[in-house]
Each structure stands twice: as structure tokens, then as C-alpha cells.
Amino acid sequence: MTATVAPAEQRPQLPDSVAVYRDDGPIAQAIGSALGRRVPIPAMALLLLGAGTILALTAFAGSDASLGLTAAGVAVLLLTFGITNARYPKESFHWAVPSLVRIGEYTTLAWLAATADALPAAFALIAALTFRHYDLVYRLRHRAEIPPAWLNRLAAGWDGRVIIAWLLLALGALPAAMYIWAGLLGAVSVAESVVSWRRFERSRATAGEFDEIEGEGE
């Protein structure tokens, strides 16, 4: 389509939704800026490789995986997804990126927990994370905002979360620690969201989209 964007863009530019939805932490950013331009593999291939590796490990090694194998899985995920922090696929395929990151992250968390027989805790953590991630979407759509920096630091990004989950696994702290983590993350995310909504309702700003777009509004 039209490749050129009008030079004098007066409309306020929303933050790039793909970058927001990815929910990258500092480690993914570091990997991206260190290796992003050097690895000559297409971004989409890296994302498919990362998500595919984790899905295969979960399906075939499953809950019997050794600590070493889980470490290797986490490393593959960090590397493949991390590199794509700085490199996007072709614009017409951008829509596939956030889903792949979510599949990679959530499956890893579930797989790590499964090796410690802690799947209910993983479900709790994933459920808390879905609140954060849906909130990223709705916040951007309705209010044209992203969460405050402190909340993003606390959430640690998908990269930070898989590392923390692995450390908890290695320390033998599952499932208890994962339940606590899920509870805290969920409570803080919900509380911050409610507070920021109240602030927004008071200011009655018009920023952001406000329509029921078919399909995704469900």
C-alpha cells in the first residue's frame, strides 16, 4: 500500500502497539540491542523457532524434563525472542508477534511449573498475567496510555518472568512462591489499573480510540 507517511504528521502518534503488547523487559532489550543487528535470521523465523522449541519441549519432555533441560529451553526462548526485540518482521506480519511472545512465555511458565508438579500455581500466575496483558491492550485502546514505568519494572517483562520462574524452580520454591507471586502481581496490577481509571475518568480526556471494532470487542 502507501509506503510513504505524510511528512508533517499532526496527529498524536500512539506508541507502537506491537512493542507495548510484547511486554519486553530489560534483559530482552539488552539481548536485542547486543545481537539484534548481527544475527542474519528473519525475525519471524526466530519467533517461530523460539515458540516451537518451547512447545516441543513441553509436549515431548513434559514434566520429566531435568533442570538442565529447562535451563536450555529458557535460554533458547530468551535468545530467539530477545533478538526480535530490535527486529520486527515485515509490517504486514506484525500482528503475529504479540501472540507468539505470549505463547512462548506462558507455555514456558507452565512447563517449568509442571516439572515441579505445580501446574495450578502456573495457572494462577498466567491468569494474573493475562490481566496485565489485556490491560495493556485496553489501556492503549481506550486511553492511549501505557502503564507507569514502576509497574513495568515490577512486572519484569516476559524475559524477567521466565528467569524468575526458573530460579524459583531451581531453588525448590514451587509451588508456594509462584502462588505468592501470582497473588502480588495480580493485586498490584488490578489496583494500579483501578486507580489510573479513576484518575482518567476525572480528567475526561478524549485520547484513544473509543469504538466497538467488530470481532475484537468481544
Add this chain to the structure above:
Amino acid sequence: MGDPTAVTTAIVTATVPADDGSCAALLRWEGATLLERLLGQLAELGIHHVRVLVRPAHEAAVRAVAGDRVRVCAATDADLRAIAEAAAAPGGAGIVILPGEIVTHREALAGLLKDPRVVTGTLLGGGRRAGDFLFRVRSKRGRVISAASPYHFANRPTSAFLGVLKVAAADRPVLAASAARLAELAADPPEEWRDELERKREMWRNSLWRAAQRSEDDDEEADGEDAPVDEFDDGPDEAPMPLDVTLAPDDEQLLRQKLAAAPQDATALALVGMVRSGTHVGVTRLRRLFWARPLSPASAARAEVDIRDYDEDKVLLDSAVKASDGFFTTFFVSTYSRYIARWAAHRGFTPNQVTTVSLFIGILAAAAFATGERWGLVAGAILLQAAFTTDCVDGQLARYTRTFSKLGAWLDSIFDRAKEYVCFAGLAIGASAAGDPVWSLACAAIILQTARHFSDFSFGAGQTRLIGDIEQPPVERALDAAAIAAAERRAARVAQPEPTEQAPRPAEPAQPQPLSRRVLRAWHTIDRLPGVRWLKRMAAFPIGERFAAISLTAALFDARVTFIVLLTWGGFAVLYTLSGRVLRSIAR
């Protein structure tokens, strides 16, 4: 004050002559005039600051009705200058521009003027209201991307412009600038504009001729939804026209009248000005309400009779139901939930209260599922359906009572997710209690559903961005961006250029297209077969189908079966939507 979408000023154009040469806005209506009726409706909507633009010949007559609100404009360029001046006037809220002779329900106007979700926007009707000789627009994802006027062409239109344009306070400077520019051009229309008007004359002549051939089987079409859009088809817009058709004297007279009225349409020109300036012009639909723009005493009398056949409350309630809902929601829930919505409206419940009730019922359902007992699974299934019905009610209540808020939209979305995932947890806890743990399936189901949603969100965001990136040609150009691009492609294909290719006629000869586009086109074509659109919506496994699947499988079988069904149907939906999106991404 404080509402950035509020409208307090109206510019009413009473410039179009009726067939007897009088002012169309002064046609009789229930003992008064169309204009008085409209001014009354505007006053009820809180619009007290009104300017009525008239031609010198009708000044005295209109003044008798509208008093000192009248402003005399000699021609269309003067109308546009008056619009520009009003927009540039300091202070004030939003402006609405509309013709004085339109007849519609007050709710149709309110749907545009009182909807906080539409900042700057317009009222649209179904795409095939061709008999009314309306100017048409192309809209996508709730935004007008191209609009026609007497002098402007809209490629592959989807809807008809019903004359009402709302410009929010923030967009008034754009209106002032674009209307001033249009006024300069309208004073002496450039050649490209005149060619376009000539093309319209032929088009209208032809559609009158075709209408006469077709006799009297006019199919009423709903004004709710866009006609199906084939986004990759930039082929000919109108069927080829037989030249030199002869019209019946009545039709010839009608055509002359339309041609006289068309260049007076300052509202359509103002809309083009806003769209071509890159402003986000939103869309409100007429739904199934009445709308007419009589230009003769006979048609005004007909409208007066026709509008009585409308049960306004029923129409409003029916159109509170979302047209894009899935099969289960549309046929098994919305059929009765709208009456609950009306009941809730009369009892004074707010949509957010209903949303919250829905969440609580959903949590009760999850608690029942978590018992793992048969009675619990059955009770959970019933409660979940109750929660889903309530969830449909809140949106219908919001649309019925026009109480929209961003907070409400957020609560609705986030509580939907919460209900679904809490029920997953409840089912998995219940299964463990019954001695058959399914946590791995529950994790898989939540991951799959979240991934599906994120694919939808991102795909939608990408489409919206594409629409925002369309470079609008300046108003001097008669053709819109798509038609210009098509003309350029055509010119490039003609290797030995025929230098005197006549006026740009945005019709394109058939050409071989890449496979992905051909598949997509075929995909859109089968939508016209009965039931196919519903099947496609079901295949995408929307929320109604998901909740129905959970309830049925949990009540009849157990949690394991529920998750397997969710994963199987959801997995199929992934393959289905994925193939469509990949094709589109390749075709782009």
C-alpha cells in the same frame, strides 16, 4: 460543558429549491414546515445556536420561520464561507452541519450528536440507497476514508451520506480551513470537478433508467451495516452504462431537479473537506430509523405518512443489538436479552451495574464448577449462561439508552475475560476434587484463548494504522486516493500511452491477479450464499459459542471434555483465522 464531543451550534442549509421553485426546507409538515420540525428537534438536543443559510430568493419566506437566525448566501461558495466563519468563530463547542429539509427521527440525530464515542462524525445509511441520489462514502473500521460530493468521487462506496456532519470543537480549525479552501474552488469549479459532475449526471440518468426497467421491486435494505466490502477489488465501480438512454418525462424532470440541487450541497463538500484533511471522521448509522430528504410537496407528504409506520422504541431496541455478534449470541441470547435490557432501562439500571452483576454470576458459576459434583456442574452451566445473558444485556442497555463510557467498555471487556478464566479455574479445581486433574489442559486453554485474542488485537491495530496512513489527496482533486492509485496503475500498464485518455473514469479492465487475492475474492464472494457468513462467524469460535460449549460439555460430561472441546474448536479457529490473515498479509 467539559464534554469534548458536545455540540451546541448548528448550521442548517436551507438552500435547495423544491420542484416548484420554493425552498425545500419550507415544504409543509403537519401544519408547519420541515425546517420548523428540524429546528425543534435540534432544540431538544440542546442546540440553540442555529444559523440558517438561504438563497436571496427565499430569504423572506425562511425569515418568517427562522427569524434572525437567517443568513443569506448567494451561492454554494458563500455557504462554505459561512461555514468557515462559524467554525473559526472563537469559543464554543462542536458544530453540526445539516440540510434543513431532512426528515428523520430525533434519535437518529441523537445517535450522532449525543454519542461521546463519535468525536467528529457523520450519519450514514445503507450503501444501496441509490434511488435517493445520495452522495456515497467508503468507510472502514468505523472511519470514513473517502467521501463523494457533487465534485468528488468515492471509490467503491460502502454507505450513503445522509447529510449530517458533526464536527467536534477540537476539529473546528480544520473545518474552517478546509471550508474556506472549498469556497474558493466552488466559486469557479476546476475542470476536474466539472468532469466529475458530468459523470454523475450520466450515472444518475442511468440509474433512473435502470430503476424504470426494474419496475417496482424495490428491496428495502437495512441501514445498519456496510455492504460487504471486497478490500482488494479496485475494479469498476458501476456497471458499464448504455449511452443515450431515454428517460420518461417524470424521470427527466427528477434528474434536472437533482442536478440543480447537487452543486448546492455544501454539507457533502464540507464532509469531503474534513476527510481529505486527514481528520478522523467517525461513523454513526441510521439503523432502522426513518430518513428522507423530500424535494417536492408530494414526497414530503409521502414521508409524513411513512414515518408513522415506524415504532421508534422497537427500532431502537432492535438496533441496540450488535450486528457483528456471533451465531449463538444473535439467535439464542439477543432474541430475549433485548427485552431484559429494556426492562433494565425502565428500572433505571446503568450498564456498569449490569456488567458487575454479570461478573458476580460468573464467579458463582465458577464456584459451582469447583465442587466437581454433577449438581455443581449443571448449576455452573446454568449460571454461566445467566452471566452471559447479563453480559449481552449491558451492551444492549448502553446502546439503547446511549450511555456509553470508556470505563464501561473497559469493565465489559475485562470482566468477560475474568468470567471465562475464573470458570476455567473452577472447572480444573472441580476436576481435581473429582480425582481427574486437568490443570495442563486448563493452562493450554487459557494460553490458546489469550493468544487468539492478541492476534485479533494486533491485527485490528494494524488495519487501523493502515487506514490512518492513507494519504488523502487535496480537495482540488475529484478522485480519491484509491481512484488516483488505480488510474496511475492503469496509465502505467498502457505501454504506448494514448495521450488523450479521457476524463479519469475509475473503471479498470480485468487483469490477472496474484493467487492470494483471487482466493480472498472468492472467499468474500461466497459470503452471499445463505448461512455462510454465520458459519464463518461460528468457525472463529466467538464468546457466545465458547460459553455455550463450556456450559453444555460441563453439564453433560465433565471438565476434561470441556477443555478438550475448547482446545479442539479453538485450535480449528486458529487455523481458520490464521490462514485468512496470512493470505491478507501476503496479498497486501
